[in-house]
Amino acid sequence: MNEELDSQLSAMFDDELPTAECELLARRLSRDEQLKARWGRYAVVGAVIRAERGVRLNAPLAGRISAVLLAEPSLESIPTAALRRPGMRWWQPLAASGLAAGVAAVSVLWLRTQAPVSAPVTAQLAPASGLHVGALLPARAAGSAQGDSYVVPPTPQIVPVVVPSTELANYVVAHSMFSSPVARRNLLSAFMTSEPAAAPPEEAQSDAKKAAR
Amino acid sequence: MSADVSDLSLVRRVQRGDKGAFDALVLKYQHKLVKLVMRYVRNPAEAEDIAQEAFIKAYRALPQFRGDSAFYTWLYRIAINTAKNAVVSRDRSPIEYDLDRHHSDESYDLQGRMKDSETPEGLVLTDEIRTTVNAAIDALPEDLRTAIVLRELEGLSYEEIAAAMDCPVGTVRSRIFRAREAIDRRLREVFEGGLGRAEELG
């Protein structure tokens, strides 16, 4: 075996090979069964050193997957979604015509990266004219309503668009302080584990990429 | 933090239609993924099935992988979700964890550290592999052994290892490579010796 090549393989396995060489070696690795076998044995060595007990070190897993992939369509015809659609909205409508009230929406939470506000806020609350300190309009006294005078709103025609999510994250956290303990735990748990439904808008994407590297 | 360049070059090849590049990703991460899945299912064969499913899902989802996170992080999440869904659909839903100890101080623990749930078949060879590798590592000169252990066990980068061992980065790369060479010489025999002994059929 070419020692220089194997040395590069070892470095690439550790993600310590410069990009250009990685690209070349990746091409070679994908085609060279012996190189691939060596690469696979490097992984076995790592597994042994980490004492990953219980895991089969000679499993035919890789071979099985390779066989399954033979039947899969190759990916070159599929455009990589986010990179090809710059105007994409943050999350997809759940139905063609919009969200129906009562349909449990997909958990959506995605931060729009923006410059932190460090300067003291000087904006005035507006509009100030015409509004005074007033007595609260009394809400319907608890227990007095039979409920029949409140009309459940009809299914709204919502255009499901961008949720300004930095605000949503803030709202969730601020609200959580006023939930019952059980509800709070539900809410924050969901918040901790929610995933974005689709690609973020362009500026967040490039910010995220910058931040990630 | 790793720049993930190696995985990304392979990922890009897969996205452009090169399935062989995906094999390399599988080979690299299969043990880690099976180990991860075994948090949810203890049977190794079942864990392998789930890991297989996770890899296939990852392959199909690869067009949507943007590189915002490291490839392995993304793969890891797919594996967890696949494992959980497999368990949920297998058992009654939703998941309930059984507790098997009851303490009077109002505490109770999650059942079982993950035991070596060894099944007799298929693991004899695993033992042989493990023994071979461990023996080879023990036989290494100390600087080579230290380098590869810091890399594989502690996950240190070459630069970090260079600092730890007080030598240039190039030396680290060379030591790790030579360690692997030495181990691989012995390991190859197990894998290639006698009609593909180490690779089970089917």
Add this chain to the structure above:
Amino acid sequence: MPRKLRASGRLCSLALAVAVSGGALADEVARAPAQWLERMNQALNTRNYDGTFSHWHGGQVEMLRIIHRVQDGTVSERLASLDGSGREFIRTGASLACYLPDKRTVLVEQRPAQESLVGFPTVNDQTANFYDVREVGRTRLNRRDTHIITVSPKDEYRYGYRLWIDDTTAMPLKTQLCDPHGRVIEQIVFANLTLPARIPDSAFRPEVSTDGFQWLRNGALPPGPQAASLAWNAMRLPPGFRMTVRSAQVLPGSATPVDHLVFTDGFASVSVFVEVQQGQAQPSAVAQSAAVGSSSAYSTVIDGHKITAVGEVPPATVQFIATQVKAQDPAAGAAAPRR
């Protein structure tokens, strides 16, 4: 008079006693489930605990860890996702921080030092008008003796709960959130739980390193009267909801102050946030709906203000409340003029 019902045999004899002695004991028996809820809330708010639980919603399960401590009157809390996202929520006293490693961001919100406890939902006699609270049985859950308490909503504005409450500690070992039709839409089950006497400060530090993260903190409120100059309220509310808190703050990452109103029916609560609409609202897309787990959010623009309602209620309820919010101007007797 027994404060707790311990065994079914005793329940039977109590039932007989009820028949004989009449009203007072009957009230006692009837109140017991609500008392369990109070005990549970008490335990969750005041005890130290450390546990791992599974959170199930929408067919997906995640594991999380929660650590909670009350020490010298200060509450510390940490909620961490154990499954990949690495997100953590850490509260130390009045400071709330959300660590979001997948977004490389930390949100820090400083709450007012004296947060009014009036805002927390409390189960009381009024609650019975909108929820049916019952103990439906006892069961051993994970070898612990638990009371199964159901909280069933009487209308479609709210969710219901089933709670498995530990007989000794009053901790909710299992919690189900149900829609008004009784379907379980969210569940939390503890896999392990301890109630330690002491929890060190180190338990409340985030696991993730925040190098290179952006920090979003809430800013200071502008000087002068603000919340006082705006009397926002909901013109109508679903039955049983009343306002309990009104405050103003500047949220992290935002430049504008926000009014925060809280409405509760004693069990569920809904926050309404009102702020001046920044920029031009798209005329065709003002209403926005979202969900975080089973909680609902609804946002709309009214009279140049963005109004967002968030709460652990069905989507229609937040929408209803949000669209009912108006600024009061008692002098003019009309809603705020258009900007």
